[in-house]
Amino acid sequence: MSVDPLRGVGCGFAFQTAKWLVDTLAPCIQQERSTAPALQNYTKRVSRELKGRRFFILDYAWRHGFNAIERLNFSAAAKDTASSRHLHTFGSRLIGSAKFFAPSSLLRAAWVDLRRPAAPSAQPNAPV
Incomplete structure (x- = not known):
């Protein structure tokens, strides 16, 4: 997408x-069928x-x-391995937005964020 501000x-x-x-056009071209319906399906898939x-x-x-939702997810990911993996799967495009922001995922992130205090440092014994 050309809308992406991140490098x-x-x-x-x-x-x-x-x-x-x-994947959408290959069967049409191989069978010498019209590509118009396939292109409509492609457009719908990209949108979806x-x-x-x-x-x-x-x-x-x-x-x-x-x-707020992004802050919640990043905070939970810093405190919990499962939340970190969940964030990673979204960031690496292994899951879509609907699964990443599913109510169960947001509830887990909120539970982690409320139950576990923020660590003073990622490396508590490291000299600062």
Whole structure:
């Protein structure tokens, strides 16, 4: 997506959508059928798969700092291995926005954030 303000992130979207396009069009081209219906399906898939990410990319680009949900997820990830893995799977595009922001995920992040205090340092014994 060309809306991405973060360096390099849009490359992943370009490769992913290119794969979807090839997967959608290849059967039509091989069987010499019209590509119009396949292109409509491709458009719907891109919209369905990436609309959540597009929303958060645009939201991030328009404001300074993280929103409350982002702060909650980053805070929980710093305190809990499972929350950290969940954040990683979203950041590496292994899951979409709907799964990342599912109510069960947000409840877990809130529970972790409330139950575990912030650590004074990632390396408590390191000289500062």
